[in-house]
Amino acid sequence: MALKLADYKTEVHNDWCPGCGDFGIVNALQMALAEMGIERDKATIFSGIGCSGKTSHFINTYGVHTLHGRVLTFAQGGKLANPEMTVVAVGGDGDGLGIGAGHFVAAGRRNIDMTYIIFDNGVYGLTKGQASPTLRLGEKTKSLPSPNTNYNVNPIGLAVASGFTFVARGYSYDVRHLKDLIIKAVRHKGLSFLDVLQPCPTYNDINTRDWYAGVDLAQESMERHSRIYKLEDMHFDPMVHYDDESEVNEKLSQALIKSLEWGQKIPIGVFYQNEIISQYSARLTDRIPNYLENPPAKQKISENGLPVTDVSEILDSLRI
Amino acid sequence: MLDKVDGEYKRFAFTDDGISPRSRLGLDNGIFWNTGDESDEFGHITEDPQIRIKMMDKRMSRLDLVIKRIPDDEQVVSFGVHDYTIISWGSTKGPILDAISMLKKEGINVGFIQIKLIHPFPSDYVKSLLKNTKIIIDIEANHSGQLGKIFKQNISREIDYFILKYTGRGMTSTEIYDSLKKIVENKANKREVLSHGA
Numbered sequence: 207m208a209l210k211l212a213d214y215k216t217e218v219h220n221d222w223c224p225g226c227g228d229f230g231i232v233n234a235l236q237m238a239l240a241e242m243g244i245e246r247d248k249a250t251i252f253s254g255i256g257c258s259g260k261t262s263h264f265i266n267t268y269g270v271h272t273l274h275g276r277v278l279t280f281a282q283g284g285k286l287a288n289p290e291m292t293v294v295a296v297g298g299d300g301d302g303l304g305i306g307a308g309h310f311v312a313a314g315r316r317n318i319d320m321t322y323i324i325f326d327n328g329v330y331g332l333t334k335g336q337a338s339p340t341l342r343l344g345e346k347t348k349s350l351p352s353p354n355t356n357y358n359v360n361p362i363g364l365a366v367a368s369g370f371t372f373v374a375r376g377y378s379y380d381v382r383h384l385k386d387l388i389i390k391a392v393r394h395k396g397l398s399f400l401d402v403l404q405p406c407p408t409y410n411d412i413n414t415r416d417w418y419a420g421v422d423l424a425q426e427s428m429e430r431h432s433r434i435y436k437l438e439d440m441h442f443d444p445m446v447h448y449d450d451e452s453e454v455n456e457k458l459s460q461a462l463i464k465s466l467e468w469g470q471k472i473p474i475g476v477f478y479q480n481e482i483i484s485q486y487s488a489r490l491t492d493r494i495p496n497y498l499e500n501p502p503a504k505q506k507i508s509e510n511g512l513p514v515t516d517v518s519e520i521l522d523s524l525r526i
Numbered sequence: 527m528l529d530k531v532d533g534e535y536k537r538f539a540f541t542d543d544g545i546s547p548r549s550r551l552g553l554d555n556g557i558f559w560n561t562g563d564e565s566d567e568f569g570h571i572t573e574d575p576q577i578r579i580k581m582m583d584k585r586m587s588r589l590d591l592v593i594k595r596i597p598d599d600e601q602v603v604s605f606g607v608h609d610y611t612i613i614s615w616g617s618t619k620g621p622i623l624d625a626i627s628m629l630k631k632e633g634i635n636v637g638f639i640q641i642k643l644i645h646p647f648p649s650d651y652v653k654s655l656l657k658n659t660k661i662i663i664d665i666e667a668n669h670s671g672q673l674g675k676i677f678k679q680n681i682s683r684e685i686d687y688f689i690l691k692y693t694g695r696g697m698t699s700t701e702i703y704d705s706l707k708k709i710v711e712n713k714a715n716k717r718e719v720l721s722h723g724a
């Protein structure tokens with residue numbers, strides 16, 4: 207029976223603030239799962255801690271709401287244990303780029319075939335609006351007593367530098383475009399990263415929906431002037447086409463340069479894609495040839511409620 | 527651990543023994559949710575007070591099950607019980623046994639129970655083992671006598687002597703022997719602190 211969009215929704219009460227950008231991201235994710243026809247019991251949504259962390263409860267697939275900053279560790283574990291699963295990790299910008307930044311970099315180096323989506327709202331939404339790592343130096347959002355004293359992390363640049371092999375940015379109010387990006391990210395063979403610009407109407411009074419739409423610019427120039435534009439409309443080619451150092455370096459550096467654009471013009475779309483770099487599963491099968499046929503999730507670990515692993519022989523051999 | 531799931535599945539279902547059949551990621555029809563906050567039977571995050579009470583009661587009821595399921599001799603290993611009996615845990619076992627055999631050669635019998643299950647504490651079993659013991663000696667590699675505190679909290683009985691070492695070095699059988707001998711001769715401090723090792 208073909209699955210419909212409604213099949214991917216749960217009945218769990220949603221307590222996000224009205225107008226929160228998170229709604230658009232959840233909708234896009236559900237639409238993407240439905241469009242790809244992924245079986246509900248063959249996908250897991252892992253989430254971090256934050257407003258964004260509730261996402262896993264709203265999607266009717268396996269869902270694991272993990273620890274602050276640790277979503278990538280659980281998600282990578284889940285995928286390694288059962289490589290058949292479609293794994294999507296989601297979390298806040300504080301979760302992934304503050305406390306979880308070390309895991310972010312380590313995940314890039316592994317290139318496990320899964321998708322990571324950061325809900326980028328510039329604040330710690332759940333804990334009442336402190337500056338997140340993506341808020342710019344000198345900016346003062348609603349909850350801050352004085353302007354931000356830290357320089358911002360560049361999520362796209364960090365992903366590219368850490369070895370992520372698909373790096374893109376979406377906008378939570380362009381749900382269709384975001385849905386298409388998610389599908390591309392999930393279909394990408396390797397670790398894909400999506401930085402999603404997500405207005406937080408409650409605490410971020412700078413990067414608002416109107417700001418992204420360029421309402422302030424329009425007032426000056428009297429014409430519609432969205433800050434957001436699509437890389438694909440500019441014929442930007444993010445793909446590494448052949449295995450050559452200069453080709454890779456060119457695509458990496460153009461992604462980095464594009465990622466620095468901010469202010470009047472903000473690019474969304476795919477910044478970088480490289481399917482030539484080996485996936486982690488290929489690196490594993492080099493060592494464990496039957497890994498994909500017999501991954502940990504398919505191995506029997508208990509019988510009649512007791513573990514099947516018996517270490518008594520090893521212990522006996524150590525007895526003195 | 528389930529191999530297959532039919533019909534509606536609740537990962538954290540309320541059951542008589544407090545244990546819910548477990549699915550795993552990818553099992554057909556076995557969808558569940560996990561969260562670090564309190565959850566309902568499906569695993570969805572909740573703050574409902576009634577569910578919270580039932581979930582906590584279910585969780586904590588498993589402590590009784592643990593005591594019942596783990597064999598007594600894996601909870602506590604008894605190396606004999608005498609008027610003087612040592613309680614201890616962990617790496618101290620070897621030198622304690624050596625010190626006991628040194629004393630035995632002199633005709634002094636000291637008992638020893640090694641407590642392996644700390645929580646839930648096997649109170650009834652430990653109490654029954656020590657019912658004829660007159661002097662309890664707690665030997666531990668830490669400053670405060672952590673096991674002694676847990677012992678007292680659960681058994682309502684005082685530790686008579688502590689032999690403690692917290693220099694980062696392992697205990698030696700001879701220093702344990704020396705302290706035990708002082709205890710038997712009624713010359714020891716309530717708290718004997720060991721210091722062997724350069």
Ligand SMILES: Cc1ncc(C[n+]2csc(CCOP(=O)(O)OP(=O)(O)O)c2C)c(N)n1
Binds near residue numbers: 299
């Ligand atoms: C280890 C740990 N440290 C701190 C917290 C408190 N905490 C909860 S959510 C959060 C930050 C949320 O911000 P973000 O990750 O950007 O998610 P958002 O709410 O904006 O979606 C913090 C610091 C925690 N739950 N765990």
Ligand code: SF4
Binds near residue numbers: 221257327406
């Ligand atoms: S605080 Fe911000 S991020 Fe959190 S639900 Fe409200 S609007 Fe959304």
Ligand SMILES: [Mg+2]
Binds near residue numbers: 256299326
């Ligand atoms: Mg945030």
